[in-house]
Amino acid sequence: MSRFIFSSPRKYVQGAGVIAELGTYVADLGKQAFLVADEIVWGLIGQQAQQALQQGGVESHYQQFNGEASSNEISRLSQLAREKGSNVIVGLGGGKTLDTVKAVADELALPVVIVPTVASTDAPCSALSVIYSDTGVFETYRFYSKNPDLVLVDTFVCAQAPVRLFASGIADGLATYVEAQAVQRSHAKSMVNGDPTIAGMAIARACEETLLTWGFSAYQAVAQKLVTPAVEAVVEANTLLSGLGFENAGLAGAHAIHNGFTAIDGDIHHLTHGEKVAYGTLTQMVLEQRPDEEIARYIRFYRSINMPTTLAELHLENERWENLVKIGELANSEGDTLKNLNPNLSAETIAHAIRAVDAFSKTVK
Numbered sequence: 325m326s327r328f329i330f331s332s333p334r335k336y337v338q339g340a341g342v343i344a345e346l347g348t349y350v351a352d353l354g355k356q357a358f359l360v361a362d363e364i365v366w367g368l369i370g371q372q373a374q375q376a377l378q379q380g381g382v383e384s385h386y387q388q389f390n391g392e393a394s395s396n397e398i399s400r401l402s403q404l405a406r407e408k409g410s411n412v413i414v415g416l417g418g419g420k421t422l423d424t425v426k427a428v429a430d431e432l433a434l435p436v437v438i439v440p441t442v443a444s445t446d447a448p449c450s451a452l453s454v455i456y457s458d459t460g461v462f463e464t465y466r467f468y469s470k471n472p473d474l475v476l477v478d479t480f481v482c483a484q485a486p487v488r489l490f491a492s493g494i495a496d497g498l499a500t501y502v503e504a505q506a507v508q509r510s511h512a513k514s515m516v517n518g519d520p521t522i523a524g525m526a527i528a529r530a531c532e533e534t535l536l537t538w539g540f541s542a543y544q545a546v547a548q549k550l551v552t553p554a555v556e557a558v559v560e561a562n563t564l565l566s567g568l569g570f571e572n573a574g575l576a577g578a579h580a581i582h583n584g585f586t587a588i589d590g591d592i593h594h595l596t597h598g599e600k601v602a603y604g605t606l607t608q609m610v611l612e613q614r615p616d617e618e619i620a621r622y623i624r625f626y627r628s629i630n631m632p633t634t635l636a637e638l639h640l641e642n643e644r645w646e647n648l649v650k651i652g653e654l655a656n657s658e659g660d661t662l663k664n665l666n667p668n669l670s671a672e673t674i675a676h677a678i679r680a681v682d683a684f685s686k687t688v689k
């Protein structure tokens with residue numbers, strides 16, 4: 325029986341300078357905020373955030389994020405927030421910080437406010453966290469009963485972040501519709517365990533359209549730390565459209581293969597989420613036998629924003645065949661989403677596709 329489900333954050337606010345309004349919005353949710361950010365992000369906007377909260381009549385306590393969205397880090401921060409008597413959790417930063425604060429808020433059954441400071445992933449809006457070991461190996465998806473209470477995105481702040489992270493967010497967003505189509509084709513379930521709604525699919529499609537239409541000029545603008553209408557559109561696509569799209573229409577091969585890459589030691593660990601997802605998307609496209617010209621279009625677009633399309637760019641050019649098969653095995657693990665692409669893929673078939681992307685990419689002009 326079909327169950328069409330659509331889930332979303334309660335409120336999404338985006339614009340250059342909106343961080344100044346943080347207190348006004350947070351005050352509706354709680355008056356004792358527990359703020360989490362890493363050292364870099366805190367140095368950039370910590371003071372501004374605290375001031376904005378104060379203006380809204382919200383007291384705040386800051387704790388530094390240690391860098392990994394792991395069970396240990398979640399327990400440590402939960403304990404501290406409990407001791408402080410906080411009644412709203414606020415996370416500022418990239419995907420790992422945001423995934424961690426979602427889990428902390430869930431442990432304490434408190435509202436959560438997400439302030440992405442970089443448009444690098446579609447983590448902000450979702451009701452799930454990606455959990456890793458303390459050393460950064462993918463462990464599991466942790467699901468929540470609700471999405472964040474507020475997502476507040478200051479476009480100006482995001483445009484100051486490294487352009488490589490912005491491009492990575494574009495790559496993460498470009499996977500959304502590719503994976504959504506696979507889920508729909510195979511009648512699989514979305515990340516909210518429902519059948520994709522018309523809304524979910526339309527949002528995923530709008531995400532792809534926005535990124536292919538304005539992704540390149542937005543990338544050029546952010547490289548100069550500028551905010552243009554195209555940058556606003558792409559920040560929305562990376563954050564809101566991609567987030568609602570992947571959650572409500574589902575994940576398939578691109579993200580499972582991304583998760584598979586964490587099985588490998590070495591320099592691939594220095595790649596961003598989006599960079600690995602870009603290659604995972606191409607691998608999925610090869611596995612679903614998309615027309616050559618369609619794959620080539622994606623390759624040209626990734627190249628234009630400096631995302632990897634060859635094994636050398638993933639630092640995997642000399643990787644042994646057994647290790648590529650290991651990536652396939654982890655991608656194929658229970659609880660991951662490769663089966664939404666095709667339940668009958670072997671680890672070897674995935675390894676073939678990983679190498680085939682490289683071979684094809686080298687021929688694309």
Ligand SMILES: NC(=O)c1ccc[n+]([C@@H]2O[C@H](COP(=O)([O-])OP(=O)(O)OC[C@H]3O[C@@H](n4cnc5c(N)ncnc54)[C@H](O)[C@@H]3O)[C@@H](O)[C@H]2O)c1
Pocket residue numbers: 362364365368393417418419420421423441442444445446447448450452453454481482484485486489492496596597598
């Ligand atoms: N929960 C979800 O739905 C979901 C979706 C996609 C990705 N993810 C997860 O997100 C994580 C990846 O997130 P990420 O790519 O943002 O990386 P990250 O969180 O590991 O790192 C972001 C980096 O950017 C820096 N930074 C942030 N804002 C900045 C700014 N304005 N200026 C300068 N530097 C800034 C931070 O200090 C940090 O070093 C992965 O763990 C992935 O699994 C989760």
Ligand SMILES: [Zn+2]
Pocket residue numbers: 445446496579597601
């Ligand atoms: Zn992603």
